[in-house]
Amino acid sequence: MNFFQIRYDLKVYVTRCKLLVVGGGSGGCTIAAKFTKRLKKDSVIVLEPSSKHYYQPLFTLVGAGVKPVSSTCRSEKSVLPAAAKWIQDSAQCIDAENCRVTTANGDVINYEYIVIAVGLNNDYSKVPGLSEALKDENSGVSTIFDAAYCEKTWRDMQRFKGGNAIFTYPNSPLKCPGAPQKIAYLADSYFTKVNYKTVLKQLDHTKREAVFYCTQDTSKELTMPYGMLHVAPPMCTPDFLRNSPGIVDAAGFLTVDKFTLQHEKYNNMYGIGDCTNTPNSKTAAAIAKQSYVLEHNLMQTMKKDQPTEQYNGYGACPLVTSYNTCIIAEFLYDGVPRETFPINQARESIMAYYMKRDLFPFLYWHFMLKGNYNGPEFVRRIINPFA
Numbered sequence: 001m002n003f004f005q006i007r008y009d010l011k012v013y014v015t016r017c018k019l020l021v022v023g024g025g026s027g028g029c030t031i032a033a034k035f036t037k038r039l040k041k042d043s044v045i046v047l048e049p050s051s052k053h054y055y056q057p058l059f060t061l062v063g064a065g066v067k068p069v070s071s072t073c074r075s076e077k078s079v080l081p082a083a084a085k086w087i088q089d090s091a092q093c094i095d096a097e098n099c100r101v102t103t104a105n106g107d108v109i110n111y112e113y114i115v116i117a118v119g120l121n122n123d124y125s126k127v128p129g130l131s132e133a134l135k136d137e138n139s140g141v142s143t144i145f146d147a148a149y150c151e152k153t154w155r156d157m158q159r160f161k162g163g164n165a166i167f168t169y170p171n172s173p174l175k176c177p178g179a180p181q182k183i184a185y186l187a188d189s190y191f192t193k194v195n196y197k198t199v200l201k202q203l204d205h206t207k208r209e210a211v212f213y214c215t216q217d218t219s220k221e222l223t224m225p226y227g228m229l230h231v232a233p234p235m236c237t238p239d240f241l242r243n244s245p246g247i248v249d250a251a252g253f254l255t256v257d258k259f260t261l262q263h264e265k266y267n268n269m270y271g272i273g274d275c276t277n278t279p280n281s282k283t284a285a286a287i288a289k290q291s292y293v294l295e296h297n298l299m300q301t302m303k304k305d306q307p308t309e310q311y312n313g314y315g316a317c318p319l320v321t322s323y324n325t326c327i328i329a330e331f332l333y334d335g336v337p338r339e340t341f342p343i344n345q346a347r348e349s350i351m352a353y354y355m356k357r358d359l360f361p362f363l364y365w366h367f368m369l370k371g372n373y374n375g376p377e378f379v380r381r382i383i384n385p386f387a
């Protein structure tokens with residue numbers, strides 16, 4: 001069934017489609033590209049509010065002054081497949097029983113199948129003082145987890161005159177858990193101490209003081225002055241998803257089977273990327289592998305068969321350790337290593353740095369978002385067949 005749209009009254013549109021993809025980020029674009037090739041024209045709708053698409057893994061190098069943020073951004077239109085219909089609006093409510101999504105504008109999209117790919121939001125409100133500090137150019141506070149502030153990290157690094165350079169790690173699931181470390185390594189010369197047992201509670205940027213609590217005993221607090229503060233903010237799934245009863249867990253993550261990626265309750269619903277409850281490292285690399293599994297399993301579901309492909313938890317994290325070295329960590333569920341190359345990947349290498357800086361963005365824009373990259377498994381089979 002192709003999509004069609006009717007004018008329901010003067011304001012509300014009702015649309016119908018075979019496949020609705022909610023979110024047009026890394027996961028949503030990749031899945032839309034795959035299914036526009038598989039299904040008849042006009043079968044796929046992508047619901048995505050933003051007109052810009054960012055390649056977020058490069059934010060780390062933006063924060064280190066290696067790339068400008070503009071190099072990470074393309075227009076959403078240019079990355080979505082031409083055969084998909086893009087509705088520039090956001091989901092406000094999912095009625096999974098009736099296969100219906102209501103958008104923020106009040107329009108209604110009826111679907112046969114749905115893929116949820118809405119990622120994670122930064123939740124600045126969890127740290128009092130953080131929003132204000134980020135907006136203040138002279139606060140010394142920045143984050144590479146936001147396109148609006150990752151260039152500020154570089155400006156703060158250049159302005160740093162000594163004292164504590166603090167790099168925080170949140171007490172919530174986050175995208176790319178290695179990123180807070182990477183930016184700390186890159187700011188190595190400014191770096192004084194990492195303490196993962198404390199979590200940023202609040203900050204007063206006018207005094208340049210940050211308050212941390214101890215994870216083992218939350219009543220214990222530590223106030224530290226800082227010259228520079230890089231924040232990996234608490235993150236959460238978008239409000240509409242957290243508030244959609246019956247499809248998320250207590251923390252607001254979409255409950256899918258960790259192997260098939262099919263929703264635990266609704267067979268016609270799948271999830272991909274950062275917003276699902278699969279216990280893998282939340283990375284674009286994971287999405288490449290997940291997209292392959294999801295494509296096959298959703299096709300089987302459409303044929304009324306059981307999904308058989310299994311996601312093994314693959315994720316990868318290029319840990320940038322300096323301005324020309326990097327370690328490419330690759331792993332499956334439970335942290336089981338899964339290396340692509342027949343070399344010791346735990347060693348820092350110059351080649352890995354240039355892969356992170358130049359090769360991976362190329363693969364992302366030209367292959368993954370076009371639905372033609374499912375991760376490095378095919379490379380591993382050729383060059384590292386006995387691993």
Ligand SMILES: Cc1cc2nc3c(=O)[nH]c(=O)nc-3n(C[C@H](O)[C@H](O)[C@H](O)COP(=O)(O)OP(=O)(O)OC[C@H]3O[C@@H](n4cnc5c(N)ncnc54)[C@H](O)[C@@H]3O)c2cc1C
Nearest residue numbers: 023025026027056057090091118119176273274283284285
């Ligand atoms: C600093 C940093 C460094 C990283 N480094 C790496 C790395 O080295 N390697 C790696 O593999 N990964 C890395 N990542 C992680 C990677 O970028 C993410 O895991 C990936 O982009 C997640 O894709 P996604 O589709 O789940 O979410 P996103 O790409 O974030 O897309 C979610 C989309 O959903 C849309 N959306 C939100 N709410 C709604 C709504 N209500 N209705 C409709 N649409 C909505 C958003 O506008 C967005 O476009 C890094 C991320 C960051 C921030």
